[in-house]
Amino acid sequence: xxxSGRDRRLxxxxxxxxxxxxxxPVPAVLSPFKPYWVAxxxxxxxxxxxxxxSLGAAFLIGLVxxxxxGSQMGLHALSLVVMVFLVQRFRSRLRFFPPWQQALSxxxxxxxxxxxxxxxxxxxxxxxxxxxYWLPPLIGMALWPWIFLLLDRVRARQRRKKP
Amino acid sequence: xxxxxxxxxxTHKDSSDSSxxxxxEGARTARLMMYILLAIVLMVMDQRGHYVPRVRSVMExxxxxxxxxxxxxxxxxxxxxxxxxxxxxxxxENQLLIEERLKMVASVQTQSALEHENQRLRTxxxxxxxxxxxxxxxxxxRVDQDPFSHKxxxxxxxxxxxxxxxxxxxxLGIVGQVEEVHRHSATVRLISDPDHALPVQINRTGLRxxxxxxxxxxxxxxxxxxxxxxxxxxxxxxxxxxxDRFPTGFPVGEVERVERNSGDxxxxxxxxxxxxxxxxxxxxxxxxxxxxxxxxxxxx
Numbered sequence: 001x002x003x004s005g006r007d008r009r010l011x012x013x014x015x016x017x018x019x020x021x022x023x024x025p026v027p028a029v030l031s032p033f034k035p036y037w038v039a040x041x042x043x044x045x046x047x048x049x050x051x052x053x054s055l056g057a058a059f060l061i062g063l064v065x066x067x068x069x070g071s072q073m074g075l076h077a078l079s080l081v082v083m084v085f086l087v088q089r090f091r092s093r094l095r096f097f098p099p100w101q102q103a104l105s106x107x108x109x110x111x112x113x114x115x116x117x118x119x120x121x122x123x124x125x126x127x128x129x130x131x132x133y134w135l136p137p138l139i140g141m142a143l144w145p146w147i148f149l150l151l152d153r154v155r156a157r158q159r160r161k162k163p
Numbered sequence: 164x165x166x167x168x169x170x171x172x173x174t175h176k177d178s179s180d181s182s183x184x185x186x187x188e189g190a191r192t193a194r195l196m197m198y199i200l201l202a203i204v205l206m207v208m209d210q211r212g213h214y215v216p217r218v219r220s221v222m223e224x225x226x227x228x229x230x231x232x233x234x235x236x237x238x239x240x241x242x243x244x245x246x247x248x249x250x251x252x253x254x255x256e257n258q259l260l261i262e263e264r265l266k267m268v269a270s271v272q273t274q275s276a277l278e279h280e281n282q283r284l285r286t287x288x289x290x291x292x293x294x295x296x297x298x299x300x301x302x303x304x305r306v307d308q309d310p311f312s313h314k315x316x317x318x319x320x321x322x323x324x325x326x327x328x329x330x331x332x333x334x335l336g337i338v339g340q341v342e343e344v345h346r347h348s349a350t351v352r353l354i355s356d357p358d359h360a361l362p363v364q365i366n367r368t369g370l371r372x373x374x375x376x377x378x379x380x381x382x383x384x385x386x387x388x389x390x391x392x393x394x395x396x397x398x399x400x401x402x403x404x405x406x407d408r409f410p411t412g413f414p415v416g417e418v419e420r421v422e423r424n425s426g427d428x429x430x431x432x433x434x435x436x437x438x439x440x441x442x443x444x445x446x447x448x449x450x451x452x453x454x455x456x457x458x459x460x461x462x463x
Contacts (some may be wrong), residue, residue, distance in 0.1 A: 025235050025305060027439055042278050055191075059198050063205075067222045068229075070307045070350070072315055074205030081198045083190070090402050124210060129311070129378075 004051060006158055011052050014041045014151065017060055022161035023068050032132040035140040036110060038065055038076075043106060044151050046087045047094055058084040067085055075120065079113050086112070103144045224345045230316065231347075234304045296410060301324065301331075301447040302347060313353035313376065315339070317446060320347045328408055330449045336414045336437030337361065337402060338446050354415070355380045355440050363415050364403040368393050371403050374415060380440040382419060385432040390423055392430065400434055410449060 018037035026034065027132065041046065046053040069076070086109060094105055106115030114137060118129065209215040305316035319325050321344050329341040331351050354361050355360040359376040363385070370392055374383040386395060398418040404411030415434040423430045 020229075022235060023230065023305065025237050028306075031306075055194050062202075067219055068226060070223075070312065072206050073209035074202035074221055077205070078199055078202035081195065081202065082390055085195045088191070120206070124206075140360075140431070 004049070007049055007155070008052055010155065010158065011045050011049075014045065015159055017041075018127045019065065019068060021041050022065065032135050035136050035143055036113070039110060039113065040106070040140055040144065040147055042080055042084055043087055043109060047091060048151075048155075050091075053083060053084055053088075055081050062139075072124070075117065078120075079117060082116060083109055083113055084147060099145045099148070101110065102148070103141050106144045107141035110140045113137075190362060206422070220343055220345070223343070227345060227348055230305055236345060238267075240349075247417050272384050272404065287428055297450040299325075299450060301325075301349075301446050301448055303444050303446065311378065313339075313356040313359075313378070313380070313440070315353065315446075316340070316348055317351055317352050317448075318348055319448065320345045320349050322346055323452075325349045325448060330409045330413075332413060332449060333438050333443045333445050335439060337409065338438045338440065338443070340408055341448070351446070353440050354383060361409065361415065362403045362405040363400050365418075366393055366399040366401045370394070371405065374400065381435065383416060383434040383436055385434060386429060387431045388427075388432050390428060394418060394421055394430070394432060396420055 015038065018041040019078040021037045021155065022034070040060060042053060042061070046058075059077045062075075062080040063073070065071075065076040065080075066073050090105075094102060111134075114134065118133070122128070188192045205215060210221070230267040287303050299319060301317040302318040303315050304318050307316075309315040317331075325341055325344050327341050327344055331338045331340060335352055339351045339356070339359070341349050343350045352359055353376070354374070355376040355378065357376050357378040361374045361376075361383070362371070363374045364371045367377045370388070372385050372387050374385050377384050385400075396418045400417065402411060402413045402415060416438075417436045418432055419435040420433040421430055422432075
């Protein structure tokens with residue numbers, strides 16, 4: 001019980017950092033490369049813990065992200081709910097993949113997410129995005145092993161500090 | 164093999180556990196559907212402007228300090244850069260600025276002569292009265308992440324008398340218009356936003372038309388120019404002032420390319436905007452102000 005409380009605090013901290021990274025101003029050259037930080041954090045936590053990330057939490061975090069990025073209200077909420085659902089559905093399989101295979105699954109999740117978003121924006125008759133639109137999933141995949149290792153390390157240390 | 168069995172066991176445990184917490188796979192899918200439906204309803208309400216935009220505006224205001232916090236490192240870097248500039252550079256820059264100023268003063272003098280003449284002619288014509296503009300300086304604090312809506316956030320808001328609909332320019336041309344006003348910040352929709360339409364006219368011939376955003380900051384589109392209209396690449400496009408949003412006569416851009424297909428009714432004209440839509444850091448807000456049509460005597 002205690003352990004899950006600690007994880008919950010760490011989860012909220014991770015999400016807060018991911019949100020700040022999302023709105024951090026970067027030079028215009030780098031901005032198309034910006035990964036979907038919040039999604040990466042959500043994937044990690046719904047993969048590694050069972051009872052912290054719920055669909056409702058994903059929805060709420062998505063709404064906050066919508067407000068912060070100025071996108072259509074509900075757009076990121078939808079995207080995160082679908083992503084968390086998929087991770088939870090295939091959790092037992094994803095968990096025992098070797099890292100490179102896991103990174104590929106993350107790429108699949110992020111690309112799937114982009115397809116959903118593009119479909120919605122097409123329905124709202126916005127113009128089609130350029131090829132740069134597909135860069136963030138690739139960056140996300142490249143970053144995944146590092147994020148995974150970092151968060152695992154932090155959690156292991158916390159566990160050791162307070163047994 | 165061993166890991167496989169382990170995996171299987173865990174899968175089993177997992178599903179029994181989730182059935183305790185979520186009431187089985189079916190219920191979870193139902194919950195997913197519910198959230199998706201909720202998200203779609205929200206999106207439609209936001210699109211149609213029902214209620215949601217107001218809630219969002221309030222929430223954005225609540226998150227305002229966060230943006231100021233996040234933009235702090237960049238601003239600190241810039242001020243550090245200013246402070247640590249070498250002395251030699253400063254002297255050189257100063258020299259340049261003095262020369263620049265002299266040139267400016269000269270051009271302002273001719274300008275003011277022109278202005279007087281214009282003013283006299285207007286009174287003669289008993290025209291609607293000259294408009295002069297006050298400018299308010301504002302700095303960008305954030306650029307929208309969404310590739311489908313081109314918005315920027317500026318550091319002036321209701322406290323500085325910013326009002327929705329105000330035109331925004333930079334040193335080169337029209338940038339956009341103020342959309343939402345918060346206390347210390349405001350959002351500006353850029354002319355390159357796919358939903359933005361700007362009433363313009365071709366400076367050389369006076370032909371009026373509308374320039375639409377394309378979602379790319381590199382060009383705007385004028386799809387309603389008659390096929391036989393006198394327009395060619397290099398023509399200067401200025402605001403026409405129709406629609407009462409943008410003041411008249413501000414430069415917008417120059418014609419880049421004219422496509423005339425003999426089957427169509429209209430020519431398609433591509434326009435390169437002058438304003439630094441994707442790289443500027445400072446903008447000016449225009450406050451329209453009517454002055455009485457008497458010649459001004461103040462010194463520049």
